Amino acid sequence: MDQRQALAAFGALSQETRLHIIRMLVVSGPDGMAAGSIAEKAEVSPSNVSFHLKELERSGLIAQQRESRSIIYTANYEALGGLIRFLMEDCCGGNAEICAPAAAVAACCAPATKEELQ
Amino acid sequence: MDQRQALAAFGALSQETRLHIIRMLVVSGPDGMAAGSIAEKAEVSPSNVSFHLKELERSGLIAQQRESRSIIYTANYEALGGLIRFLMEDCCGGNAEICAPAAAVAACCAPATKEELQ
């Protein structure tokens, strides 16, 4: 993830509706959610959700694929991981004082990485 | 860090000049930088840097303190760590697939946390 992408991603996440959408899509996993379901759960109009989904897609944080009449949106896990990484490495310069609390979180939410630490 | 703060922080980081400023302040550490030096290094006008510094302060990512004629700005490490944490926990739901790469980064940039893993 380069700076251009990071700027776009930060902009995408700086809006309440979009942050809400991202959360829902992360939870729904690879199955994703149809635009209509997203609109319903987020309690916004179809055209409004479409606007925000386009914005999120432009930033690379989500992807879409048509399935029959519906358009299914899924979170881009790689991009989200890349953004966290950007924030730690590029933005915060890998500063231990900043990254330490984050590392603690990472340790408990991603046990698979314990092996990577050896 | 609650959602309100996170939204403000993402907004603050979504602007090129402000991202640049945060990077410089993280590097300069507790000593911080005077507004004038920031303006000079970032190559923006005094009034423009003042606008962006106010925005960054409003988001809680930096703090200011007057020192004689200068006003010194410093990065708020706690807030930056909190933002990374928010991104991992609240936004990405602690999803292992997303947090794993970040954990790897954390492991190498913040060796002090290895103890916390035991």
Place this chain on the structure above:
DNA sequence: TCAACGATTCAAGGATTATTGAAATATGGA
């Protein structure tokens, strides 16, 4: 083919954010 469904696009308006230069404020030294 036609109607219905799921979704996007478009245009208009309002709201927020960014930039600029001039004026104002605060501090310290002559």
Place this chain on the structure above:
DNA sequence: TCCATATTTCAATAATCCTTGAATCGTTGA
């Protein structure tokens, strides 16, 4: 006190972003 320095504030403008509702597009089933 007066001047220079460091910075902010203000007003005006430009640019971007958000919301809304109507119109449009693609897909499916009757």
